[in-house]
Each structure stands twice: as C-alpha cells, then as structure tokens.
Amino acid sequence: MLTAIRPLLRREPEPPPVLGMLPAFSLIDRDGRTFGSEELKGQVYIASFFFFRCPSICPLLMKSMKRTYARQRVRRVAPTTA
Secondary structure (H helix, E strand, C coil): CHHHHHHHHCCCCCCCCCCCCCCCCEEECCCCCEEEHHHHCCCCEEECCCCCCCCCCHHHHHHHHHHHHHHHCCEEECCCCC
16 A cells, blocks of 8 residues: 555655856757747756767767656757757
8 A cells, every 4th residue: 555655755855956047048959940048948958068970988978868868857958060
C-alpha cells in the first residue's frame, strides 16, 4: 500500500535561486522561425554551444548532453552558425 502512495508523499523542492538574468535575445529555429527569450520565459532550458565538425571531445559531450536533456526534461537550445 505504501508503494502505491509513495509518489503522493514526495515534496516538490523549491525552485533554484536566480543567479543572473540574460538580456533579451532572439534566434532562428531550424524551420526559419524566430524565437527567443520571450518564448523561453518561465521554462528551464540549457543552451549548449558545440562545434558540429569537432572530431575530438565534442561528439562525446553532445551525447552526454542528449541524455541530460531526456533525463531532466529540459528544453534544449543549441545555437549553430550557418
């Protein structure tokens, strides 16, 4: 019985402190649509900057970050250059 109600007994933690604020920004998504700080407001997201043609450590880091995104259910923002 306790196992069935265990999820109900979990306390939701307080949100983490705000360590700083970014200035307003805008980016273009892969479909050519503009989005930015307004669309991300109130969401947890990780912005990662990797070189897609990096032959050394970048592929391993990108794989690790992909697992983090899935495990933590955060939005991924990964700017690239055209």
